[in-house]
Amino acid sequence: MRTADLTSLPTGVPEALHDEGIEELYPPQAEAVEAGLTDGESLVAAVPTASGKTLVAELAMLSSVARGGKALYIVPLRALASEKKAEFERWEEYGIDVGVSTGNYESSGEWLSSRDIIVATSEKVDSLVRNNAAWMDQLSCVVADEVHLVNDRNRGPTLEVTLAKLRRLNPDLQVVALSATVGNAGEVAEWLDAELVQSDWRPIDLKMGVHYGNAINFDDGSQREVSVGRGERQAPALVADALDGDDDDDQGSSLVFVNSRRNAESAARRMADVTEQYITGDERGELAQLAAEIRDVSDTETSEDLANVVAKGAAFHHAGLASEHRTLVEDAFRDRLIKCISATPTLAAGVNTPSRRVIVRDWQRYDGDYGGMKPLDVLEVHQMMGRAGRPGLDPYGEAVLLASDADTRDELFERYIWAEAENVRSKLAAEPALRTHLLATVASGFAHTREGLLEFLDQTLYATQTDDPERLGQVTDRVLDYLDVNGFIEFEGETIKATPVGHTVSRLYLDPMSAAEIIDGLEWGAKHRSEKLRALAGETPEKTKREKTKREKTKREKTKREKTKREKTKREKTKQETADDSTGFQRASEMVSAGGGGDGNNCGGDADDSGNGDTVEEFETDQTYPTPLGLYHLVCRTPDMYQLYLKSGDRETYTELCYEREPEFLGRVPSEYEDVAFEDWLSALKTATLLEDWVGEVDESRITERYGVGPGDIRGKVETAEWLLGAAERLASELDLDAVYAVREAKKRVEYGVGEELLDLAGVRGVGRKRARRLFEAGVETRADLREADKSRILAALRGRRKTAENILEAAGRKNPSMDDIDESDAPDDAVPDDSGFETAKDRADQQASLGDFE
Numbered sequence: 001m002r003t004a005d006l007t008s009l010p011t012g013v014p015e016a017l018h019d020e021g022i023e024e025l026y027p028p029q030a031e032a033v034e035a036g037l038t039d040g041e042s043l044v045a046a047v048p049t050a051s052g053k054t055l056v057a058e059l060a061m062l063s064s065v066a067r068g069g070k071a072l073y074i075v076p077l078r079a080l081a082s083e084k085k086a087e088f089e090r091w092e093e094y095g096i097d098v099g100v101s102t103g104n105y106e107s108s109g110e111w112l113s114s115r116d117i118i119v120a121t122s123e124k125v126d127s128l129v130r131n132n133a134a135w136m137d138q139l140s141c142v143v144a145d146e147v148h149l150v151n152d153r154n155r156g157p158t159l160e161v162t163l164a165k166l167r168r169l170n171p172d173l174q175v176v177a178l179s180a181t182v183g184n185a186g187e188v189a190e191w192l193d194a195e196l197v198q199s200d201w202r203p204i205d206l207k208m209g210v211h212y213g214n215a216i217n218f219d220d221g222s223q224r225e226v227s228v229g230r231g232e233r234q235a236p237a238l239v240a241d242a243l244d245g246d247d248d249d250d251q252g253s254s255l256v257f258v259n260s261r262r263n264a265e266s267a268a269r270r271m272a273d274v275t276e277q278y279i280t281g282d283e284r285g286e287l288a289q290l291a292a293e294i295r296d297v298s299d300t301e302t303s304e305d306l307a308n309v310v311a312k313g314a315a316f317h318h319a320g321l322a323s324e325h326r327t328l329v330e331d332a333f334r335d336r337l338i339k340c341i342s343a344t345p346t347l348a349a350g351v352n353t354p355s356r357r358v359i360v361r362d363w364q365r366y367d368g369d370y371g372g373m374k375p376l377d378v379l380e381v382h383q384m385m386g387r388a389g390r391p392g393l394d395p396y397g398e399a400v401l402l403a404s405d406a407d408t409r410d411e412l413f414e415r416y417i418w419a420e421a422e423n424v425r426s427k428l429a430a431e432p433a434l435r436t437h438l439l440a441t442v443a444s445g446f447a448h449t450r451e452g453l454l455e456f457l458d459q460t461l462y463a464t465q466t467d468d469p470e471r472l473g474q475v476t477d478r479v480l481d482y483l484d485v486n487g488f489i490e491f492e493g494e495t496i497k498a499t500p501v502g503h504t505v506s507r508l509y510l511d512p513m514s515a516a517e518i519i520d521g522l523e524w525g526a527k528h529r530s531e532k533l534r535a536l537a538g539e540t541p542e543k544t545k546r547e548k549t550k551r552e553k554t555k556r557e558k559t560k561r562e563k564t565k566r567e568k569t570k571r572e573k574t575k576q577e578t579a580d581d582s583t584g585f586q587r588a589s590e591m592v593s594a595g596g597g598g599d600g601n602n603c604g605g606d607a608d609d610s611g612n613g614d615t616v617e618e619f620e621t622d623q624t625y626p627t628p629l630g631l632y633h634l635v636c637r638t639p640d641m642y643q644l645y646l647k648s649g650d651r652e653t654y655t656e657l658c659y660e661r662e663p664e665f666l667g668r669v670p671s672e673y674e675d676v677a678f679e680d681w682l683s684a685l686k687t688a689t690l691l692e693d694w695v696g697e698v699d700e701s702r703i704t705e706r707y708g709v710g711p712g713d714i715r716g717k718v719e720t721a722e723w724l725l726g727a728a729e730r731l732a733s734e735l736d737l738d739a740v741y742a743v744r745e746a747k748k749r750v751e752y753g754v755g756e757e758l759l760d761l762a763g764v765r766g767v768g769r770k771r772a773r774r775l776f777e778a779g780v781e782t783r784a785d786l787r788e789a790d791k792s793r794i795l796a797a798l799r800g801r802r803k804t805a806e807n808i809l810e811a812a813g814r815k816n817p818s819m820d821d822i823d824e825s826d827a828p829d830d831a832v833p834d835d836s837g838f839e840t841a842k843d844r845a846d847q848q849a850s851l852g853d854f855e
Contacts, residue, residue, distance in 0.1 A: 637680065
């Protein structure tokens with residue numbers, strides 16, 4: 001089928017496709033058009049990577065816009081959203097406006113109403129529905145990229161429910177679902193009332209095989225000799241073999257998939273020794289410049305390690321990298337500047353990084369629930385292997401697994417090469433998933449009764465697949481009980497309504513359990529405010545009690561095993577006695593206080609549980625409560641925050657910290673003998689101290705070393721904490737609690753990563769945490785100072801960077817921001833910071849945390 005024959009597209013688009021070299025549609029694309037793709041018919045396209053799925057999506061969306069509609073493209077990752085937006089923007093010259101929306105879950109995105117094509121993550125689309133975006137009912141086409149991710153227990157339920165809601169809002173909505181690896185594509189098509197286009201066709205051949213001995217054995221029976229010398233490893237030999245071409249055009253890049261971040265980094269160092277031999281003189285200079293850009297992203301050891309291997313033509317890629325790192329690496333790999341990436345499977349999740357050869361080095365991954373190393377799913381391995389082969393750049397693609405013996409070679413052929421991908425299965429019936437989606441369904445007006453909820457859920461993939469229709473009803477009842485007990489919904493006869501706070505929780509995109517934890521903690525803090533202020537000022541017996549507790553700790557440890565057995569027996573008995581409780585739910589503080597009462601074995605225990613914790617008169621002090629650490633700990637113990645893991649030795653360290661900082665916590669500390677609850681409390685404390693170090697201006701490099709994380713992990717924690725603290729501020733305001741100001745300040749400090757005195761400066765665009773400290777130490781302490789201070793002083797504080805200084809002054813509102821004719825040497829001596837201010841900030845954070853460096 002010729003693109004010139006596509007008459008349902010906007011004027012000029014068929015000609016543009018022809019100019020791009022797309023004169024004929026690929027067979028799967030033509031089959032999709034014949035199935036009604038450009039006429040508004042729903043479609044599931046299960047076709048291999050590189051077989052033109054994106055053009056299938058574009059044809060659907062462009063034809064929908066030509067009919068006067070609006071199109072939505074749903075992606076699983078923020079990075080992929082930006083990539084797709086850039087790709088679709090080439091249609092703007094034909095009158096197609098493109099927008100992207102991935103953040104700010106409380107926004108209704110009204111500005112998107114003027115866009116023809118909107119790119120967004122499934123979480124953002126869900127939040128837009130919750131916030132009643134008026135333009136949602138204008139949608140005529142929605143594309144769900146990587147639809148197999150409904151199988152993911154974390155993201156899958158959101159995609160599944162979002163598609164169900166969009167179809168309810170727009171009964172005539174065209175749904176186009178795309179995936180390269182769906183074992184039960186027909187079942188997905190049945191769910192979406194869609195036509196199925198399923199094909200194995202690829203524009204270039206993909207050969208899959210296993211390397212064993214000195215050769216790759218392919219699925220078509222052929223072999224390719226790749227010798228591995230004594231003491232050498234298979235993966236470097238395969239990377240070198242792909243690069244052994246007669247000229248640059250014949251050199252092939254490689255992706256090496258491994259099972260952990262550490263392995264990705266160590267593999268990249270080995271691959272760099274290979275790729276360094278194949279880079280040209282010009283490439284060496286470009287790679288050196290790229291390495292410098294990578295170092296500028298972060299001052300961490302991870303950033304330095306990445307820059308070092310990039311300078312040699314290799315890279316690693318995992319979730320611990322900052323998003324800027326990942327973007328730089330992906331772009332350079334697509335430009336063939338980087339020859340090999342060693343990556344965890346996250347790189348296989350739809351990001352456009354095809355290569356000549358894919359090497360799946362590790363096909364097993366540690367799984368705690370499994371109790372050891374567990375083989376990867378076929379679906380996941382096929383996603384990795386599908387990255388092989390770049391149309392227009394490679395004559396073929398090769399995907400290779402590694403075997404060390406003949407038995408493993410045969411197993412890999414059976415398990416992966418000749419196997420079909422598993423069926424995708426809905427994960428919606430899990431209580432954590434239903435908790436948030438049932439509240440949102442009620443709050444958004446999609447259902448007002450139990451029967452209405454079940455009718456709505458009947459439109460999901462779960463309902464299509466389940467052979468136990470009663471289970472969803474049972475889980476729904478338990479979740480409704482939970483939402484009712486915590487005050488998020490209320491029953492009026494058969495009618496279910498979201499309460500005002502329930503509406504807020506839904507709009508904030510919070511897990512209701514997170515909201516319950518935050519509300520309970522803030523209310524607990526308000527009730528115990530005076531006694532905690534006295535404790536912080538050292539005017540209560542708490543300090544003495546903590547010291548006594550420390551002295552008795554050794555004695556307690558001797559009897560811990562026996563007491564744990566008694567406590568466990570008691571808990572099991574209590575659990576059995578309450579098994580028939582009609583609700584089975586408690587508020588967060590009730591659950592904590594039930595196990596952490598006054599037995600003298602918890603970190604606190606200074607106030608009773610009678611509800612009279614704040615009977616003393618208001619206490620005047622310069623101390624603030626809640627404190628930043630208390631608030632960070634509160635949001636870190638919610639299910640919406642992924643807590644740091646307690647490593648060997650951490651329990652003792654953070655137990656000591658728990659004793660020292662107990663007055664700051666918003667809630668009663670669990671007993672040490674409640675192993676799970678206490679471990680969770682300490683994990684939240686470890687995560688909270690990372691945030692405290694961040695706002696204490698500790699260098700990223702020191703934070704990554706101390707907590708064993710990457711720069712991407714730090715930023716992920718910071719972004720999540722900022723979101724949760726913003727939600728806490730809203731909830732505190734709605735519940736008329738005194739903590740609003742304290743929460744707002746804690747949120748700002750997390751957002752900018754600075755001490756309280758730098759908040760005004762750090763809020764100026766282009767300043768950031770490090771420049772704010774340099775300016776402050778040079779005597780430029782506020783936004784107003786930026787408008788009035790001597791320019792040479794400012795330039796000196798910014799280390800002579802004129803363009804940076806001009807941009808900052810313009811952002812601060814200075815009438816004449818120009819740095820022309822300004823000489824930093826004219827600045828007074830006190831304008832040049834010697835970085836002593838940074839050491840002060842670090843020392844302050846260390847004193848706050850009372851922790852040494854962790855090895």
